[in-house]
Amino acid sequence: MTALAQWIEKAALAVCASAVFLMMFVGALDIVMGHTVGFFLSFKVELSGTLLASCIFLACGPVQRASEHIRVDLLEPMMGPTFLRVRDVATLICGGLVIGLIAYGLWQQALKSILIFEASADTSGFPVWPWKLACAIGASLCVLTLLAQLIQKLRPARATATEGSA
Amino acid sequence: MSTGLWGFAAMIALLALGVPVAYAIGAVAIVGIYIAIGPVFLLSTLQSLPYAFASDYNFAVVPMFVLMGALAARSGIITDLYAAAFKLTSHIRGSLMMATVMAQAMFAAISGSTTVAASIFTRMALPEMTRYGYNRGVSAGCVAAAGTLAGLIPPSIAMVLYAVLTGEPVGKLLIAGIFPGLLTAAGYLVGIRLMLIFRPEWAPLIAERFTLKDKLKAVSNTWAVFLLIGLVLGGIYFGVFPPSAAGAVGAAGVLVIALSSRRLPRGALWDSLIESARISAMLFLIVMAGLLFSRFLLISGFIGELKTFVMSVELTAAMFIAMVLVLFLVLGCFVDSVSLMVITLPFLYPISKALGIDGIWFGVLVIKLIEIAAITPPVGLNLFAALSAARGELTSRELFKGVVPFLVMEAVILALLIAFPSIATQLPAWMD
Numbered sequence: 001m002t003a004l005a006q007w008i009e010k011a012a013l014a015v016c017a018s019a020v021f022l023m024m025f026v027g028a029l030d031i032v033m034g035h036t037v038g039f040f041l042s043f044k045v046e047l048s049g050t051l052l053a054s055c056i057f058l059a060c061g062p063v064q065r066a067s068e069h070i071r072v073d074l075l076e077p078m079m080g081p082t083f084l085r086v087r088d089v090a091t092l093i094c095g096g097l098v099i100g101l102i103a104y105g106l107w108q109q110a111l112k113s114i115l116i117f118e119a120s121a122d123t124s125g126f127p128v129w130p131w132k133l134a135c136a137i138g139a140s141l142c143v144l145t146l147l148a149q150l151i152q153k154l155r156p157a158r159a160t161a162t163e164g165s166a
Numbered sequence: 167m168s169t170g171l172w173g174f175a176a177m178i179a180l181l182a183l184g185v186p187v188a189y190a191i192g193a194v195a196i197v198g199i200y201i202a203i204g205p206v207f208l209l210s211t212l213q214s215l216p217y218a219f220a221s222d223y224n225f226a227v228v229p230m231f232v233l234m235g236a237l238a239a240r241s242g243i244i245t246d247l248y249a250a251a252f253k254l255t256s257h258i259r260g261s262l263m264m265a266t267v268m269a270q271a272m273f274a275a276i277s278g279s280t281t282v283a284a285s286i287f288t289r290m291a292l293p294e295m296t297r298y299g300y301n302r303g304v305s306a307g308c309v310a311a312a313g314t315l316a317g318l319i320p321p322s323i324a325m326v327l328y329a330v331l332t333g334e335p336v337g338k339l340l341i342a343g344i345f346p347g348l349l350t351a352a353g354y355l356v357g358i359r360l361m362l363i364f365r366p367e368w369a370p371l372i373a374e375r376f377t378l379k380d381k382l383k384a385v386s387n388t389w390a391v392f393l394l395i396g397l398v399l400g401g402i403y404f405g406v407f408p409p410s411a412a413g414a415v416g417a418a419g420v421l422v423i424a425l426s427s428r429r430l431p432r433g434a435l436w437d438s439l440i441e442s443a444r445i446s447a448m449l450f451l452i453v454m455a456g457l458l459f460s461r462f463l464l465i466s467g468f469i470g471e472l473k474t475f476v477m478s479v480e481l482t483a484a485m486f487i488a489m490v491l492v493l494f495l496v497l498g499c500f501v502d503s504v505s506l507m508v509i510t511l512p513f514l515y516p517i518s519k520a521l522g523i524d525g526i527w528f529g530v531l532v533i534k535l536i537e538i539a540a541i542t543p544p545v546g547l548n549l550f551a552a553l554s555a556a557r558g559e560l561t562s563r564e565l566f567k568g569v570v571p572f573l574v575m576e577a578v579i580l581a582l583l584i585a586f587p588s589i590a591t592q593l594p595a596w597m598d
Contacts, residue, residue: 027414059447069186
């Protein structure tokens with residue numbers, strides 16, 4: 001992984017971690033304040049939802065890069081190297097299709113949101129559009145990760161074929 | 167019907183090939199929706215569903231529950247629970263197994279992940295049990311089996327995911343798991359006692375004795391955990407706050423306990439936050455794909471035709487439950503819990519509703535079956551968690567043999583849950 005990719009992943013995870021911490025803090029603070037001084041935070045629901053979405057999509061890329069997705073590996077010991085390669089390529093194509101289309105949908109949402117500088121409907125009016133943009137960027141980073149992995153996966157195949165023909 | 171069936175066949179082929187569950191289900195759903203209804207509906211679904219689902223405040227509880235468990239695991243709270251449970255039971259044969267069950271039940275009340283519980287306790291309890299001459303396989307089986315308590319006792323991530331997939335109320339589902347979870351823990355304790363009457367050599371008596379003062383001191387060390395459990399469960403049950411807020415309160419509570427006792431290692435909070443984000447992303451992608459798959463099955467007419475078929479063959483609720491039992495126990499040996507729910511609930515839940523089965527009870531039953539499957543050889547997820555955490559000190563053969571007594575106990579508990587549905591439905595009914 002290049003230094004730039006490493007930096008991007010670290011930055012994405014830092015945003016994720018901060019989002020999770022904020023969700024916890026705001027959620028707990030709302031309950032404590034609501035039950036002690038009778039003041040509930042009006043932005044809790046929308047802020048937590050927005051943070052959750054950005055956290056989920058920003059973490060997709062690192063999860064894909066580390067191959068942390070749940071899979072049924074029952075038949076794996078029986079698979080030869082060719083079969084495993086087919087499996088890996090099928091994984092990356094399916095992943096590309098799914099995340100690619102999700103990224104498309106998220107970009108549509110993000111662009112609409114940016115155009116109107118969307119803010120939350122509650123009294124705080126915090127900006128929602130940067131978080132929607134973060135979602136789209138997160139999903140796109142995952143697509144790029146999948147693409148890079150696919151290229152990497154196809155490269156040794158070509159090399160082996162060349163060696164074989166030689 | 168044929169499009170739906172082809173979709174199922176394609177999904178199973180991709181899963182068997184080893185394609186990640188989220189991608190396999192998602193890809194089949196996307197292609198299926200495209201074939202069934204066309205690109206316009208597909209693209210509009212993809213514009214709305216992923217963000218709407220991921221930003222739903224009700225599901226913010228998932229990362230919070232994961233965070234609670236991650237912080238509790240890193241802060242050494244578990245050690246206190248285990249020590250207290252051991253000191254309380256040290257005079258009984260099999261005390262370390264009983265302590266494992268009791269501590270795991272308490273840990274289940276602050277963590278929602280069964281595999282996390284199984285792997286942490288394997289590392290902590292298995293060496294102790296081996297040191298005292300316990301049968302290694304049975305000890306590891308005990309740890310793996312008791313790990314499943316986290317699936318039932320709230321906060322349970324599995325319950326939240328069931329709620330997401332079916333639309334049943336999260337709060338009631340979480341509360342519904344309390345009695346079945348406690349019943350399972352009690353069943354294990356009784357089962358261990360009975361098992362050791364016939365096989366005393368599996369767990370020699372421990373000579374170590376503790377005074378009442380020692381026991382009280384050990385229990386008092388865990389007061390914060392009890393306070394936290396009471397706060398989170400009490401808050402949900404009495405409607406003081408919604409489950410999503412309970413997650414945040416619980417996670418903040420564990421953090422405060424860990425910081426005040428100065429037991430949170432440097433960087434542990436950051437690592438826990440990142441772990442929570444990564445696990446949540448993984449789970450959300452699977453469930454998102456599952457929701458797309460549900461839409462595909464509905465659009466393709468598969469659900470409607472399946473319901474008509476079920477009604478035409480006059481399938482009774484009892485027959486349906488028997489089929490579900492077999493399906494989950496067989497599939498559960500090969501597929502993990504989350505994936506199993508995502509694959510099966512889109513068609514099982516509508517049938518259960520058509521047959522008039524209580525959605526909450528069905529949820530508890532599904533989770534119970536999934537947890538039993540998690541300790542069923544050869545591919546139970548908790549067994550693998552225990553095996554990998556044992557770091558080569560345990561063979562799979564030993565573990566597979568050792569978990570058998572716990573599967574027998576589970577069969578009895580499952581029979582009780584089916585015979586007396588009120589075990590699961592009574593507490594949620596009282597919430598109304």
